[in-house]
Amino acid sequence: MKLESKLAQIGNRQDPATGAISLPIHHSTTYSHPKLGQSTGFDYTRTLNPTRKVLEDAIADLECGVRGFAFASGMAAVHAVLTLLRPNDHVVVSNDLYGGTYRVLEQLLKPMGISATYVDTGDLAAVERAATPSTKMLFVETPTNPMMQVSDIAACANLAKSKGWLCVVDNTFMTPYYQRPLELGADIVVHSATKYLGGHNDVLAGLVVVNTDELANQMYFIQNSIGAVLGPQDAWLLIRGMKTLALRMERHTMNASAIASWLEARDDVAKVFYPGLDGHPGKAVCARQASGFGGMVSFEVIHADMVPFVLENLQLITFAESLGGVESLMTYPARQTHADIPEEIRNQIGVNDRLIRLSVGIEHIGDLIDDLNTALDAAAEQALVGSRKSR
Numbered sequence: 001m002k003l004e005s006k007l008a009q010i011g012n013r014q015d016p017a018t019g020a021i022s023l024p025i026h027h028s029t030t031y032s033h034p035k036l037g038q039s040t041g042f043d044y045t046r047t048l049n050p051t052r053k054v055l056e057d058a059i060a061d062l063e064c065g066v067r068g069f070a071f072a073s074g075m076a077a078v079h080a081v082l083t084l085l086r087p088n089d090h091v092v093v094s095n096d097l098y099g100g101t102y103r104v105l106e107q108l109l110k111p112m113g114i115s116a117t118y119v120d121t122g123d124l125a126a127v128e129r130a131a132t133p134s135t136k137m138l139f140v141e142t143p144t145n146p147m148m149q150v151s152d153i154a155a156c157a158n159l160a161k162s163k164g165w166l167c168v169v170d171n172t173f174m175t176p177y178y179q180r181p182l183e184l185g186a187d188i189v190v191h192s193a194t195k196y197l198g199g200h201n202d203v204l205a206g207l208v209v210v211n212t213d214e215l216a217n218q219m220y221f222i223q224n225s226i227g228a229v230l231g232p233q234d235a236w237l238l239i240r241g242m243k244t245l246a247l248r249m250e251r252h253t254m255n256a257s258a259i260a261s262w263l264e265a266r267d268d269v270a271k272v273f274y275p276g277l278d279g280h281p282g283k284a285v286c287a288r289q290a291s292g293f294g295g296m297v298s299f300e301v302i303h304a305d306m307v308p309f310v311l312e313n314l315q316l317i318t319f320a321e322s323l324g325g326v327e328s329l330m331t332y333p334a335r336q337t338h339a340d341i342p343e344e345i346r347n348q349i350g351v352n353d354r355l356i357r358l359s360v361g362i363e364h365i366g367d368l369i370d371d372l373n374t375a376l377d378a379a380a381e382q383a384l385v386g387s388r389k390s391r
């Protein structure tokens with residue numbers, strides 16, 4: 001079956017007793033045992049929950065993996081994956097990385113003796129140079145947040161395999177609808193399902209999929225031991241959102257492509273970062289490993305003074321964190337998602353104070369462009385007036 005069909009059917013035919021089309025939400029935390037030494041397969045909800053299990057099986061199937069795991073947030077999922085590391089282990093990580101992952105690595109894991117080196121994982125020579133004899137994992141985001149840098153997943157996975165490292169890919173931006181890292185050789189996929197998979201800005205969730213039984217056993221042990229599992233209500237909400245993933249991703253991509261080209265033509269926009277643009281250095285690799293370019297666009301305005309005015313003048317697009325929902329959202333990475341990353345490193349990777357990130361929703365493209373047009377025009381004028389005044 002094709003992905004569109006799998007997605008629409010998640011949860012159907014899972015309750016033969018009633019024939020429910022919409023998966024029942026199993027709130028029970030505990031399950032009766034038929035006899036001593038016997039189980040229905042469900043004992044206690046942290047260990048296994050029937051609603052969560054349907055979601056976990058679905059994401060494993062969509063990502064072409066062996067087993068899926070649902071967590072209370074994307075960060076709980078990322079942390080669970082990093083829990084595979086031991087003191088003195090080293091991990092090579094994409095330098096333009098989700099801020100929360102950087103925070104876990106630097107502030108939680110580093111004091112516990114797990115070290116990380118941040119490089120452009122699009123540059124395999126840089127990855128090799130960053131490696132040490134203690135390296136155990138290569139952690140890749142592609143495209144990256146917010147600079148939209150592309151890494152070659154198959155090449156990263158090959159290198160990892162030859163060195164005996166685990167290759168982990170954060171697939172939040174592309175989702176399995178566009179990109180399936182396990183098929184390209186990666187060992188583990190991690191998601192903030194809060195974003196495109198959920199798709200409606202109403203559920204916090206994380207997912208992990210692994211490609212071997214051994215990793216499945218390890219991840220299951222970690223999930224059950226730490227217990228940061230996704231609740232049944234949220235598992236149901238996520239399944240509900242995922243049913244329309246294919247339609248949403250198509251519209252996100254259509255709108256984002258149009259906006260990226262439109263932004264490129266403006267005088268008050270200095271740079272546009274979207275992997276679907278002809279000038280984007282990662283376009284060819286992205287087109288090879290993903291079947292769409294996604295809904296995230298970042299751009300640099302010509303002057304940092306414009307940014308507050310752009311945000312203030314929006315009428316349709318909302319100034320808010322997060323991404324991947326049906327509503328268009330704009331963020332200011334330097335002050336929000338990436339505030340925990342030191343300024344020097346931020347500037348090095350391009351997250352400067354002129355950079356704006358746009359999560360393009362599924363609204364009408366004409367309305368989105370009108371809104372951006374009004375906000376940018378007003379900001380250019382107000383910022384110019386403001387800087388004259390301050391002189």
Ligand SMILES: *Cc1c(COP(=O)(O)O)cnc(C)c1O
Pocket residue numbers: 073074075076078098100101141145170172173191192193194195204205206
């Ligand atoms: C949001 C995000 C995370 C963290 O997920 P939460 O659900 O917010 O905990 C991790 N990686 C990427 C790429 C993200 O966008």
